[in-house]
Amino acid sequence: MSKAHPHSPRTLESQDSLFLRAMSMLKESGYKRTMHRETLVRFFIMNPGPLTTEDIQTRTDGLDKVTIYRSLASFESLGLLRRIDFGDGLLRYELNLNDEEHHHHVICTQCGKVDVVHHCEVSAISQIETQTGYRSIRHSLEFFGLCPQCQ
Amino acid sequence: MSKAHPHSPRTLESQDSLFLRAMSMLKESGYKRTMHRETLVRFFIMNPGPLTTEDIQTRTDGLDKVTIYRSLASFESLGLLRRIDFGDGLLRYELNLNDEEHHHHVICTQCGKVDVVHHCEVSAISQIETQTGYRSIRHSLEFFGLCPQCQ
DNA sequence: ATGTGTGCAAAAGCTTTGCAATAAA
DNA sequence: TTTATTGCAAAGCTTTTGCACACAT
Numbered sequence: 001m002s003k004a005h006p007h008s009p010r011t012l013e014s015q016d017s018l019f020l021r022a023m024s025m026l027k028e029s030g031y032k033r034t035m036h037r038e039t040l041v042r043f044f045i046m047n048p049g050p051l052t053t054e055d056i057q058t059r060t061d062g063l064d065k066v067t068i069y070r071s072l073a074s075f076e077s078l079g080l081l082r083r084i085d086f087g088d089g090l091l092r093y094e095l096n097l098n099d100e101e102h103h104h105h106v107i108c109t110q111c112g113k114v115d116v117v118h119h120c121e122v123s124a125i126s127q128i129e130t131q132t133g134y135r136s137i138r139h140s141l142e143f144f145g146l147c148p149q150c151q
Numbered sequence: 152m153s154k155a156h157p158h159s160p161r162t163l164e165s166q167d168s169l170f171l172r173a174m175s176m177l178k179e180s181g182y183k184r185t186m187h188r189e190t191l192v193r194f195f196i197m198n199p200g201p202l203t204t205e206d207i208q209t210r211t212d213g214l215d216k217v218t219i220y221r222s223l224a225s226f227e228s229l230g231l232l233r234r235i236d237f238g239d240g241l242l243r244y245e246l247n248l249n250d251e252e253h254h255h256h257v258i259c260t261q262c263g264k265v266d267v268v269h270h271c272e273v274s275a276i277s278q279i280e281t282q283t284g285y286r287s288i289r290h291s292l293e294f295f296g297l298c299p300q301c302q
Numbered sequence: 303a304t305g306t307g308t309g310c311a312a313a314a315g316c317t318t319t320g321c322a323a324t325a326a327a
Numbered sequence: 328t329t330t331a332t333t334g335c336a337a338a339g340c341t342t343t344t345g346c347a348c349a350c351a352t
Contacts, residue, residue: 032326032331053316064334069317071332085291087236089316089341108298117294122271128294137296140236143268143279145288147259183306183351204341215309220342222307240316240341 010045018045018097025078036063040071041080049114050084050092050105087140106134161196169196169248176229187214191222192231200265201235201243201256238291257285 010018022041026033039060044051047059053068072093075081082096086107094100104117106128115132125137161169173192177184190211195202198210204219223244226232233247237258245251255268257279266283276288 030331034326034332036333065316066318066335067333083238084293085236085238086293087234087238089240091317104292104294106294106296106298108301109295110297110301113298113300115298120273120292122273122292125294129296133299134294134296135302137294139292139294141255141271141273141290141292142235142237143255143257143276143285143288143290144260145257145280145285146261147257147264147266148284149264150259150261151286181306185307185351187308216341217310217343218308242342 010048015045018095021097022080025080029078031074031078036067037071039063040068040075044081044093044095048095049116050086050094052090052092054090106132106137108134161199166196169246172248173231176231180229182225182229187218188222190214191219191226195232195244195246199246200267201237201245203241203243205241257283257288259285 019041022045023033023038026037031037040056040063043056043060047055053065053072056068057063057065069091072081072091076083076093079096081093084092084094084105086092086105101118102120104120106115106117107113115134117128117132119127122139122141125139128137129135170192173196174184174189177188182188191207191214194207194211198206204216204223207219208214208216220242223232223242227234227244230247232244235243235245235256237243237256252269253271255271257266257268258264266285268279268283270278273290273292276290279288280286
């Protein structure tokens, strides 16, 4: 159901520098460097695109789900990962290092394939259609912030 | 946690016509007209904005949750309601009759207040800030459609 | 009468929490 | 040695399913 789609390949060089950057983020924030965390970071670097805990568990050597959940939550609070919601009740995470530009996704409602959308404009749906080949596109757009009373 | 915010009041006249429209949608699709369904439709008409099953159950006379889930699913498939996802793992529904214009929401990350956003452009965030008073706005934008292979 | 709708109980997911054992600094 | 991390089991939540009974047409 949840198929990770390699958006764009990374060079070995960029893989290394991303990994080093992630490790120093962990260190700076007082997190310990463990084998599992290294595995997870490497996995996200090798697999661009939003990943579920299921994706991760089956495609790494059987890391415990609880460890995955807890690590991803930590990574998210560090800004190393960002959480992505497809509205299907599954948590998904994607690498969020500085050079990963802001983007969104098109999700196939039938096969679950995921592609990247670089536009941040809903009005560009026809462009998305020509560029990605997806059809019958609908979108979900919600904003989150602090209301006047909570500021 | 989930506070329904009356977006804009409805006139009694529009309430009636919405109700009649909803009833005929049910009839045309072969659904039976039951007391519970009337209650639910009325509730959505009286309470604009995305509602959770919890909202509905506590604020109607103790309708069974299962009945609510099943009715809302039917209503959604009819196009009478649309499903809205705030990414918190709760189902939310909102009236989706023709005269309800396309819109999105700003959700307060602290108190859960919900307001309407009429812009469909992410670039208009500064406008949203001035018009709604919300600050530190982030957004979630995902597209759904059929990929080339699934068409 | 016929088939849909409803409620209760139970099951099914996914995610979180508790706690003792383990590993990093 | 001191504190964070991990794994197992169990709990928590929301949503879905099964089934007998009730209701609409």
